[in-house]
Amino acid sequence: MAAFTGFVEKATGLRFDDYEALHAFSVREFRQFWSLFLQWCRAPLAVAGDAEPVCVGDEVEQARFFPLLQVSYADSLLNLSIAPAEAPAVTECHGDGTVSRLTRGELRDRVARLAAHLAAAGIVEGDRVVAVLRNDASAIAVALAVTAMGATLSTAAPDMGVQALKDRFAPLKPKLLIAHFAPQPFDDLPPAERVAQLLPHLPGLVGVLSVDGAGAPPLPAGLPLFNAPEWLSREPEIEFAWPRFHFNHPLFAMFSSGTTGKPKCIVHGAGGTLLEHVKEHRLHCDLRPGQRLYFHTSCGWMMWNWQLSALASGVEVVTYDGPIDSVDRLWQLVAREHVNAFGTSPGYLKMCEEAGFEPHTLDLSALHAVMSTGAVLHDRQFHWVTQNAKEVPVQSISGGTDIIGCFVLGHPDRAVRAGESQCRSLGLDVQAWHDGASAPEKTGMGQLVCATPFPSRPIGFHDDADGSRFHAAYFSQNPGVWTHGDLIELTPEGGARMHGRCDGVLNVRGTKFHPGEVYRVLAGIPGIVDAMLVQRQAAGLQQVVALLVLAPGRELDTELAARVRTGIRDALSSAHVPDLLLDVPALPVTHNGKPSESAARAAVDGREAANLAALRNPQCLDVIAKHPLLRTGEAAAAGEDSSLIDKLCASWATSLGLPSVGPDDNFFALGGNSLAAARVLRGVQAITGVELPLTALLQAPTVRELAALAESRSPPPSPLVAPMRAGIGRPLFLVHGLSGTVMECWPLVQGLRTERPVWGVQAVGLDGRHAPLRSVTEMATTYLAEIRRVQPSGPYALSGFSFGGLVAFEIARQLEQMQERVDAVVLLDPYLQRDLPWWREHGERAWLALNRLARMSPPARRDYLLALWSRWRHRQPAPLPIVVDEPAPDVRDGLTQALSEYRAPHYPGTVAFVHATQLLPGYVDPMPGWRAAVKELQVFELETGHLDLVGSHAMAVARILDRVLQSV
Missing domain, CATH: 3.40.50.12780 (ANL, N-terminal domain)
Structure with a gap:
């Protein structure tokens, strides 16, 4: 850059005190600049012909440079x-x-x-x-x-x-x-x-x-x-x-x-x-x-x-x-x-x-x-x-x-x-x-x-x-x-500084996508005339809000809401599914008819748009800003004289951020996850006084079924093992991951074609009443007792996602020691911890910490040491490394301890392993450890990330599970 600047100064007789002066010259006298640059760099390049004229035309749209040059x-x-x-x-x-x-x-x-x-x-x-x-x-x-x-x-x-x-x-x-x-x-x-x-x-x-x-x-x-x-x-x-x-x-x-x-x-x-x-x-x-x-x-x-x-x-x-x-x-x-x-x-x-x-x-x-x-x-x-x-x-x-x-x-x-x-x-x-x-x-x-x-x-x-x-x-x-x-x-x-696209690219919770991808899906759903997706950031929120203009006479009922959510999830991924669906009469547009995402973002955040005069229909912003779901985040509560089902429908709508929910709407089809499940069940307890475990939603995933379960005099479902899908024959038992719940595996279960029933195994302690378990062996023993109540004798079929794969493996090992037959073990990308001598592990950690401190500025070093001291003083746990929905702290601590301490013993049978080839950050390839532990390891690789196995690639994993179950 310095050499070229000197070349230009010598050629023009000008003096450029700084880069801004050089840049100003390069755009003010753009023909001269490009001519000089070509002179400066031309010698080694395969360029021939006359460099004049430099540019024909003064408008960016029509201008043509160096029309008499030839180049290779x-x-x-x-x-x-x-x-x-x-x-x-x-x-x-x-x-x-x-x-x-x-x-x-x-x-x-x-x-x-x-x-x-x-x-x-x-x-x-x-x-x-x-x-x-x-x-x-x-x-x-x-x-x-x-x-x-x-x-x-x-x-x-x-x-x-x-x-x-x-x-x-x-x-x-x-x-x-x-x-x-x-x-x-x-x-x-x-x-x-x-x-x-x-x-x-x-x-x-x-x-x-x-x-x-x-x-x-x-x-x-x-x-x-x-x-x-x-x-x-x-x-x-x-x-x-x-x-x-x-x-x-x-x-x-x-x-x-x-x-x-x-x-x-x-x-x-x-x-x-x-x-x-x-x-x-x-x-x-x-x-x-x-x-x-x-x-x-x-x-x-x-x-x-x-x-x-x-x-x-x-x-x-x-x-x-x-x-x-x-x-x-x-x-x-x-x-x-x-x-x-x-x-x-x-x-x-x-x-x-x-x-x-x-x-x-x-x-x-x-x-x-x-x-x-x-x-x-x-x-x-x-x-x-x-x-x-x-x-x-x-x-x-x-x-x-x-x-x-x-x-x-x-x-x-x-x-x-x-x-x-x-x-x-x-x-x-x-x-x-x-x-x-x-x-x-x-x-x-x-x-x-x-x-x-x-x-x-x-x-x-x-x-x-x-x-x-x-x-x-x-x-x-x-x-x-x-x-x-x-x-x-x-x-x-x-x-x-770059601030993204003017046309509203969304970046929520680390997932970046263009709303146009979602618009394509919505265009195929009857009843939706127009749509706009914007990001809501008011009060620290990170939500994607879908503004939907519906056809005359159409309402955003639970059927349409479910179709929107499932349609987007199936066509794209669960990350593309909006957090809130709002029915609005119109979308803000400029005078030339272009949608204004910036004005809509301001409305959902409760701000005034920057330039209302630029909009053809600024009145629509007031309607958007006053939408009930934005004002309170809750659906209207049911009246005191409403039936239990009506009250539960209103409670579900509040928990799921929907305008309304119907009695037969499926919790998972509406986009529910373990966090929403906890909110839903708290609502059930507030309305009925009945405390139900998270497994209740696996067994009764609709309002009507959940109301019947709450009103029945039968004992509540087991907090550990619950049916996820009915079927014929011996069941498949699916063990939870580090979230403690199998709810994250719902898309996978729905994608299975096998006729077998599927039972989910949940972590101990999710109900807050029982102390969480802290070792994989103890979990396997406890879960196996519950499994054998469902299926007293083999052959057994076991699977588990992430951490759940370790527990499923240990259950299979214990069954083998009992001389019970296990005909299918399918592990969904569980990671194994590496073994290092304590002195080496602590030495490496200390060395890395010292190097990190040495490179920090004094303020950063002070903040880092204060954070370490606070964490040690309050015995705060390390962040959970592999999780979709984080469980309660005590459950998290038990699962994390179990993950860090488990070492897979030798297993003399056959294990199918579904491996996501994009390794988790900070983790080594688990395959060498599993090949050493298992006599016959059948590996199915998917070019995707770990969490995608129960997300965007759930159907592919379901096909692998079907293939393994069909072969036994």
């Missing part, structure tokens, strides 16, 4: 001037630990060979090529070969669903499909099977290229299969000449997220992409020849393309293809490969922080910068990196697929302020607009716009001949400038 993107990346042939180019790392390396000369030779064979196969300039690629060196080689031919490339990751691939690739009508076909252990679907489902939607293909040489699925008659390794093994008939193409020829076809409809296909030009990336890499990231860059990405994200372009600066690109199966996986890679610049996401950094991982214990001597993108990076995460990894600049970068680059990013010489991007990108006139104009002081929060032309602006959308959709997306809201859709806050010091 691939040749520019692989030039041997900025770094010699023997310089390292790519290091590919794999999940199994293998590493391969390519020099620039080797990579250039591979690209040339592949490009020549592509030409022989009929690929020409302007063709469209699609690829489903793993993140490795072969992907880089084939991608650059395609671009070297002048074809337009669109890439996707192999974990993308077939529907998503079809939505992206089919409209392009590609000529060639490229893919990795060799399966990997972490694949959720074999690549060949995925491509087989995709092929019928790509009728214009003239060939399929196997990147790794593995067999493709059966291809349609006449469609040839090409083999990349075979191409590389033989000389092409004609030597590749590295042609150049016009500056704005289509290079990449990228796609929006698709959260508001089918993904938009955004076409980017070669020259603009190259210039923007070279500027960002060399100036803002200060990347130099020979340095190593690793960005955690896949071939389906624009950061893969961004990292690819770093080759043009002589940078060595490090790739990784494999699962994140331990919290330290990426940091280990950074240390082992001596990475200089590490790119990651706030989610990964948060996972590391919550796991207590301290990367500084690794060799991070080469690391000089950490970059983060994909979401807002909060202040706490800046501090975590510098305190727990290394005192390096933490650069929050933000832009998007729309511009294949960054609007705000880092600066090698500016101070880092937590929570901020260091600066606006050179040449991009980033402003925060309020009400259609920039604030006079040029600071504050507003819509992110770019007010002057820039080379990396997309060429347009694919299949948008008149540009109308492109205009509507970026230029209709604020004519003449690019409107990006993000909220940005510009600081007086020249930095920027």
Whole structure:
């Protein structure tokens, strides 16, 4: 950056006292800036022709840069001037630990060979090529070969669903499909099977290229299969000449997220992409020849393309293809490969922080910068990196697929302020607009716009001949400038804070999603005319509120509420289900008809909207703000003369945050969980005087059934074992996890197809009357006695989620010692504790604590020590590591103690193990321990997280359980 600043000063005769002055020049005199930047970086790049005119047109929407230049993107990346042939180019790392390396000369030779064979196969300039690629060196080689031919490339990751691939690739009508076909252990679907489902939607293909040489699925008659390794093994008939193409020829076809409809296909030009990336890499990231860059990405994200372009600066690109199966996986890679610049996401950094991982214990001597993108990076995460990894600049970068680059990013010489991007990108006139104009002081929060032309602006959308959709997306809201859709806050010091999307992306309890995903589901539910999801944060609440406009004559009754909740849960996940459903007459809209989420958020939080004059119907906000569920959080209470069922219905509505509940509504179908169950049963006791255990809701999950149970004179259900589902034959016993209840497993139970009945086993002490148990062995003995009351003799079928797997395993072991037959043991991802000598464990803890203290600032060190002292003095327990709903403290303590003390003895039988391959933060892989403990371990792997086994992947787990039960 300093060298370029000096170059500009010498060329212009100007003096720039600080970066803000340089940036102001770069946007005020944008033509001169881009001309000077091209002069500064042109020598190693494969650029030919006249650099004048620099830009034709003054409007962002129509401007075209360098119309008389020709460029080869691939040749520019692989030039041997900025770094010699023997310089390292790519290091590919794999999940199994293998590493391969390519020099620039080797990579250039591979690209040339592949490009020549592509030409022989009929690929020409302007063709469209699609690829489903793993993140490795072969992907880089084939991608650059395609671009070297002048074809337009669109890439996707192999974990993308077939529907998503079809939505992206089919409209392009590609000529060639490229893919990795060799399966990997972490694949959720074999690549060949995925491509087989995709092929019928790509009728214009003239060939399929196997990147790794593995067999493709059966291809349609006449469609040839090409083999990349075979191409590389033989000389092409004609030597590749590295042609150049016009500056704005289509290079990449990228796609929006698709959260508001089918993904938009955004076409980017070669020259603009190259210039923007070279500027960002060399100036803002200060990347130099020979340095190593690793960005955690896949071939389906624009950061893969961004990292690819770093080759043009002589940078060595490090790739990784494999699962994140331990919290330290990426940091280990950074240390082992001596990475200089590490790119990651706030989610990964948060996972590391919550796991207590301290990367500084690794060799991070080469690391000089950490970059983060994909979401807002909060202040706490800046501090975590510098305190727990290394005192390096933490650069929050933000832009998007729309511009294949960054609007705000880092600066090698500016101070880092937590929570901020260091600066606006050179040449991009980033402003925060309020009400259609920039604030006079040029600071504050507003819509992110770019007010002057820039080379990396997309060429347009694919299949948008008149540009109308492109205009509507970026230029209709604020004519003449690019409107990006993000909220940005510009600081007086020249930095920027990002505040998410203007269109209401939700981030509640750590789960981020776009409301458009939910809107798609709601659009298919009869009776719902319109909907808006907003986040409620008043009084410290973290709730998603769904505002529903219903068809005339339709009410938000329990049937419709249940359909909304279950529909969203089944189509998306339980995390997408709103906390509150509010029926409202109208949604706030602006004068041009656009919904205003910001106004609705203000209403649900009890605030006045910022600009009521901008709304067409501001009166609707008052109706929203006065909704009974927002005012009191409770449904109307039943009158004194109401029947028991009416009173219970009203109580349930209060507990579940619904307008009303019917007598036959199912607690779990309404979105109930263990926390809501406790509230419901407290309501039952307040109304009837009858105290029921949590298992009562497993046995009687509707108001009518629960009322009958409360009114009956029969003894209350066992607090430990209760039926979850009726059936025929020997039951399946399902043991609770660390929440103490099997309620979290309800979606799994509902997904089972077996005819067997299912009984749930709950923890001792949930009722508050009995002392919790504190060992797995004691729990197994107690639970087994209850189980044998239900089923006196074997063969038995046992299962348990998470901690419950340990107890189920121990029950099976005790039954085996009793010489009782056990025909099925299915463990759902239970973790085992590792054994270390006490001196080593305490020594490691002390060493880590001392290192943490040494790196803290004095105020942070004081707060940390005070917190430790308070926790020791009050004997406060450690946080529960693996839990969906946290139980009462005494139950939690017992379960945590049991987890930490249990060591699995040898079991001579067969055990089925469902393993979530995304390991829990801070935990080691449990599989070696289980393989040592079990004589015959049948492992079923699911590429998902631990808690997802009873959430988004519950149906997949149910299929595995069905398969195991059917086989015995």
